[in-house]
Amino acid sequence: MKLDSRQLRYLTAEDWRVLTAVEMGSKNHELVPTVLIAQIAGLRGGSGVHKSIATLAKSGLIAKIKNAKYDGYRLTYGGLDYLSLNTLRKQDTVFSLGNQIGVGKESDIYVVADPTGKQLVLKLHRLGRISFRTVKANRDYLRNRTTGSWMYLSRLAAMKEYAFMHVLKREGFPVPEPIAQTRHTLVMELIDSFPLRSIDNVSDPLTLYGDLMDLIVRLAKVGLIHGDFNEFNLLIKEDPVTKKSTPILIDFPQMLSTTHENAKWYFDRDVNCIKRFFSRQFKFTSDEPGPFFEDAIKDADKNKRLDIEVEATGFSRKMAKDLDRFVEAVGFQNEADEDTAEVLDGQDGNEVDQDDSEEEEEEEEETGSQDAQEDNVEEELAEQTHTD
Ligand code: ADP
Ligand code: MG
Structure with missing residues (x-):
């Protein structure tokens, strides 16, 4: 899954409110009921909330769950990425997003720049992306997880990584300087080597x-x-x-x-x-x-x-x-x-979270031409006006 920041600048303040509402609702609901989204966003009654929901769903930031028993949405990793970028932007930690420099087993690594133009590294944890394919034992533990619980584990991975980098740096160990952490992401010094x-x-x-x-x-x-x-x-x-x-x-x-x-x-x-x-x-x-x-x-x-x-x-x-x-x-x-x-590659890959894998296929189709454009785009995150 790619981090496609092109929509960032087009989201309205209301869209951000709705996206934040889906995130908040996700704490207690795997699928956040649409009425609850409207309620948390404080946009009850108007057509605004539905317009925002449509925009967010079209951009892949929220998604429906197949065969759901009621009308609702869940946050996708794309949505979580956007919320994180918005937080980092508001803190003046990250101003622009540059190229992807690493695709780890369970993370994506981007070069970003702070408001002074200094380059930093943004690491987004994506637990559940690959591990389940490689595991022999405990497959049920992994297979039965929901997207939300993968996001929770990704957040823990980011928190743990940040906490350790912090103490290691303080004690004079040769590690990158940790700069910020939010949700499943952390920002650190870029090591140019x-x-x-x-x-x-x-x-x-x-x-x-x-x-x-x-x-x-x-x-x-x-x-x-x-x-x-x-x-x-x-x-x-x-x-x-x-x-x-x-x-x-x-x-x-x-x-x-x-x-x-x-x-x-x-x-x-x-x-x-x-x-x-x-x-x-x-x-x-x-x-x-x-x-x-x-x-x-x-x-x-x-x-x-x-x-x-x-x-x-x-x-x-x-x-x-x-x-x-x-x-x-x-x-x-x-x-x-x-x-x-490689042990189980390709055998179990799609079983863990049907919804996400399907949604990713759709995303791929929609953004087929993205690679070419993405190579050198520096998206300014600053134009967005999220006011919460
Ligand atoms: P993973 O957990 O996915 O292996 P890593 O933290 O090891 O993630 O990062 C993956 C790759 O991204 C690294 O092998 C390295 O090439 C690059 N990378 C990660 N952090 C930095 C950094 N602070 N400076 C420069 N390159 C980095
Ligand atoms: Mg690594």
């Missing part, structure tokens, strides 16, 4: 390897395991003069505590991912064994436990549990495990 994956040689693999292992160990010392520490989630900055490579770590929704029951397994997997990659890509194998989980936590800093700190903030224990259940259901799949990603 390439992922390790796309780098064919480094001037000094031994030093880079050592720095990466140090990073894994330093994280463990403050109570954390990244859980997806691999060549896709490490961006490498090269100093133009000294040629020294500095890694920046990204992508934190699956981060876990060193007290997790399988912590050692995840720690070892992070370590082995890097070993495997260095041997394949740079033909480099370290003479030193380890690092080992037991050593890393033995001299951990007892007063600095970031896993505990994050749990005590807005990202509550209940939220952590909900997200963990999801992560466990998809088997804590690692991006570098390409083989597992």
Whole structure:
């Protein structure tokens, strides 16, 4: 699903009120009754609400559910994207939307600009998009989810990622600076460099390897395991003069505590991912064994436990549990495990949420020519006048 911001500037203040009403109604209703939408929007009686509903439905920001028992609408990911962009615009965090630079497993990444023209990264979490295809176990847990519950999990992923980036940055870890978070999205510093994956040689693999292992160990010392520490989630900055490579770590929704029951397994997997990659890509194998989980936590800093700190903030224990259940259901799949990603591809893909997949097909048809136009459009978000 693409983020097509072209409609943003055409929505009226009333359209925004109605879209916001559908979002509010979604808290208690999978399908928000049309009468309730009108009531929450405070637009009862007039034809305005129906006009807005028609506009929003035509733009794919809200949708009907097939075979529904009453007249109503649900919010789509497109609608949620628009609400987020509008919030970010009102906060003066994001002024314009640029090109998409990444399509992750479960996220879309865009370059955006703030009002001063500074480039930033917008990450939109899209849980449920792919995972269900790749899962062997727990399919019922995933299949029976509604769009709303995927949106809830996507919001948790964004909140968790933001919370961890915040404490990691504060503690001097090499991560992008987190700037804002709303709903299923977060805005962060743009790291202008390439992922390790796309780098064919480094001037000094031994030093880079050592720095990466140090990073894994330093994280463990403050109570954390990244859980997806691999060549896709490490961006490498090269100093133009000294040629020294500095890694920046990204992508934190699956981060876990060193007290997790399988912590050692995840720690070892992070370590082995890097070993495997260095041997394949740079033909480099370290003479030193380890690092080992037991050593890393033995001299951990007892007063600095970031896993505990994050749990005590807005990202509550209940939220952590909900997200963990999801992560466990998809088997804590690692991006570098390409083989597992194909296991069920194409078999189950459409079963999880019929409505959404159908709606996406329709969207594709409507916006067939979009790619060509989208390449370089800088949509100004500022023209919109959402007044709430
Ligand atoms: P996913 O969870 O989908 O893997 P990531 O956070 O890893 O999402 O982002 C996907 C890709 O987008 C990354 O591999 C990287 O190329 C790019 N990317 C993400 N965040 C940034 C950033 N802050 N600066 C530059 N590129 C980024
Ligand atoms: Mg990633």
